[in-house]
Amino acid sequence: MIDLELIRTDLAGVRANLERRQRPEYLELLELVHQSDATWRALRQDADALRRTRNELSRRIAERRKQGQPSPELDREAKELPEKMRAIEEKEAALLAERDVALKRLPNLLDPSVPFGQDDHDNVTVATWGDPAKDPGHRKSHVELLEELGMAEFERAHRASGAGFYYLKGPVVLLDLALQRFALDLLTERGFTPVEPPFMLRRAPYEGVTDLADFENVMYHIDGEDLYLIATSEHPLAALYQGEILDEEDLPIRLAGISMNFRKEIGGHGVDQKGIFRTHQFAKVEQFVFCRPEDSPQIHEEIRTNAEEVFRRLEVPYRVVNVCTGDLGTVASKKYDIEAWFPRQQAFREVVSCSNCTDYQARRLGIRLGKAGRPGKIVPHTLNSTAIATSRGLAVILEQYQRPDGSIEVPKVLRSYLGGTSSITREGLN
RNA sequence: GCUGAGGUAGCCUAGCCCGGCAAGGCGCCAGCCUUGAAAGCUGGUGGCGGUGACGCCUCGGGAGUUCAAAUCUCCCCCUCAGCGCCA
CATH class of the missing domain: 1.10.287.40 (Serine-tRNA synthetase, tRNA binding domain)
Incomplete structure (x- = not known):
């Protein structure tokens, strides 16, 4: 607000x-x-x-x-x-x-450094890392690969729960958990406190954190209750201090949320109809920060760097874009997207969204700054960024790390989380 | 789900039966005192409108009764405790 x-x-x-x-x-x-x-x-x-x-x-x-x-x-x-x-x-x-x-x-005010533009074509690339396309010849889509390996059930999931749902089976489940743990450990190293938040929120705090249109388009509502399934842990983390006065001495507060996320997501893209790229449910490790107003530009760069570090360590090529005025959401004042290279699609696809929401969420939530016993009028800033959304993280790894024989190499940085295993085959972990 | 107790300013609490300007403490701020600090003393310490004098509002939310509601009536929400159920 x-x-x-x-x-x-x-x-x-x-x-x-x-x-x-x-x-x-x-x-x-x-x-x-x-x-x-x-x-x-x-x-x-x-x-x-x-x-x-x-x-x-x-x-x-x-x-x-x-x-x-x-x-x-x-x-x-x-x-x-x-x-x-x-x-x-x-x-x-x-x-x-x-x-x-x-x-x-009314949406948030835009930061002056947000590039002017109509839609995502006008987003400005501000950084690239890695060498995108090498030997795209043998690539299978993550859907083909998972089905061939017998590690996902899409048809059966659609029958049980509808389109947009999936069963993961076998070693790829461990890979999913490894990704989450890896991201959580990285953030913990960097001063974040892991938080497992409620996966449902009441309407009142939810109105504080999101675009009101999301209640129609994005969020699942629990029938007969004042509860909504969270679309991201950003939302319960922002609501954590609803109505409170934060002690300036305690800032910045860096939280690493880990949760399942639930989204109705109207519409769909042909290539993503099936699979785990765009789903109604996915796990995500999220960075969330409360800070003093004057610190938020710097913190925004910090959490972007953290998110980049996740993909660097995974050795997945990516680019960072500064999202333009026409493509920026209601709540953010400025947003970077990190887009990883999906070799099968020969395209950069969004895997991270990194926003500075300035005082927009905090004001709606009635959060203020102060010192002990002395409430102030200053409203803190909030920022959030994906660290890893495992659905897309898995999808990009499956495309990047597949071998011609249909097995999957385990990224080096994840091996310690899988008992030192270096590859996944039909037979399991090797 | 049932029963009970609660929700008052940044925090804690009184007031509610019996309607008449929300009392007190803690914390915080300022002043006095002090070499400095603490203690002590004095004053201040919610929101909104107004250039200002000043005024209005605020007791979980809403409706009602009344000239007047924290207080009475009704509806709703939330928290806690006990019980029940439960991975």
């Missing part, structure tokens, strides 16, 4: 920022916020004056009663007030609601 104070003091600046997102409805919303706020403030004066009159009358009546001198004329005067107040108070409440609903639908 954008700071209302900023809209009041620098409307033109906020408008110019929102224009970069090229969505006319945002400017309309901004105008609505500004108008209803101004009208509300004016009305507020009148409403306050009326309430003041009522309070004064009440006090005089109480005074007279105490002295044993009832005052029918004051009583009569007071009786007429509530009717007068009802209309103005209803109008006041309506304006306030209108303002706040619109304010909640």
